[in-house]
Amino acid sequence: MAIEHGYLSEQHTVTTEDGYILTMFRISKGKNCKGPNRKPPVLLMHGLLMSSDSFMDSGPQAGLAYLISDLCYDLWAPNIRGNYYSKRHIKLDPSVGILLEPGSRHTYTRSQLFRWLGDTYQLLLPTFYQAGLYEALPLGGFVQEAASYLCKDYALADFACKVALGLIDSFHPGSIKTETVQVLFGHFPGGTSVKNMAWYGQALNVDEFQHFDYGATGNSQLYGTSQPPAFNLSLVSVPVVIIHGRHDYLTSPADVEWVTSKLPNVLEQYYVEDPMWNHFDITYSQFTCRSILPKIKEYLDVFST
Template identity: 25%
Template structure:
């Protein structure tokens, strides 16, 4: 049988022969997100929000850029699966989306989903309990996303915000916005990097292996706990091996996301010191269900009886993209093996024609390039900023 555990942990084998105490002279090495932002002289605030079901999440705010103290229109940015808000500050300032948006005059809010390094608290559940890790994409869509949006609007006093999501940050938005019209009314633009709703045609080795296994096998292998948490063995050995063994690190990333031609190899130790950032095994199992069964819907409890108990119907309800009303801009990559063009076309077909207002294809882009790409300031960000300025709404209050 294909050994998924060995596949995920293969970088650790080579780490034994390298001195992990001397990873290089990059000024960002060993720093967390707050330190990186402050070292670049940008203002940053740390806020804590509580979801309706009791998870306590940290959201970061960069209220303005270096050239002005004026606070602009709010933009909420949400990370991908196994990532965190660190993704948006992990490159030099002129290549990181958070800094670029702040310097362009936006009030930047960087969200974090439950289960990651900034979402490991709960009002009543212990982090090491099975109850804490009993969540899927549905919970991020129905609880985390509304909590983020409502908090930002209360804090800023604005009637609406713009939302940027990457990968899982898009699937939770497609799900949440399509089911919650009140939430949708608070968002003036949805920017989707590497949009995910359907994923049946993805060709990632890791996600393919997950989809091959039954859900019961995943729980048997990993338990009802966390999956690849930040601070695990991969994060600890990566800074030491990615300098001398850069190709090995790149190959490990390719197992998840495919080959990229736009990543800055010299910063690989910085990226992998913070990524993967963790999620729940059950969330990974939900992804496996969606891939295997080619559907965009809620968690399948595995039997007609259990689904009936939870949903009042024999199968898990689907998310209806036809109900999406938020103006949506898609950004897709020609080399993206996760947000596969066939699945993107299915997504586009189901969106209302009045909802899809923009679609830009970057032929050279793979999945991670939307958050880690060193040429994003040239290939991606100018177009995104133009869309944000055009659709931020007449209700913005200066």
């Protein structure tokens, strides 16, 4: 996609300490950058069931990968273990359970579809394992293939596929272009482990940000306590800026307020002015350039040379 729009893209692999081979993409310099690159490089990390592609799906006028590289930053877009870019391992097969650390608390998630998915994977995790199923909603699976096929049609993409996004998150009419919807369903959902989805199911039903719950016996064997320990967010000393939308149904304002209160070095918690701004808008909205890029640029300028 980058090359089609006149940007130079590189592909790299990174092997983690525990042997996972991850694919990273790089735009070393933006097409519209007229001066030298600024330092340090920028790492743009995707979310659940997505990939680095998600920051490019809305095109050069709205995709954050393009916009940040055009600000003269060396832009890197990694992919977490388990999605379609990062399934390889130096000795393990992808159908070995993949253990992923969670991203945040989800106690007050308002997405009913996301709650249903999380609860379903949590309930059926032993059944999935017994059936030899370890991957959830993979690229090339029935859900993704059907969505990709149907959403290629402009009329369906303009209505049914936008409705599908609204059922996962919330509705923000006019924010995501129909052309972007046609592109994004070509590789969304991008897959994760069934265990990761089960963890999200657990996270929906506890008032804490904690490790995976294996039950009292399993927890005692692994953690030394009957309950899974909470992540110690007070150790996150890196300066943090939180950008959020009040209409986000996946990561609710209540959960954002909670995690903000736990982090010791929050520089700013910024709510997007648009009252309808939601979760998918971060990656897919046609309005990212005016809604979130200025705040991103403000702090990139502070911490770069």
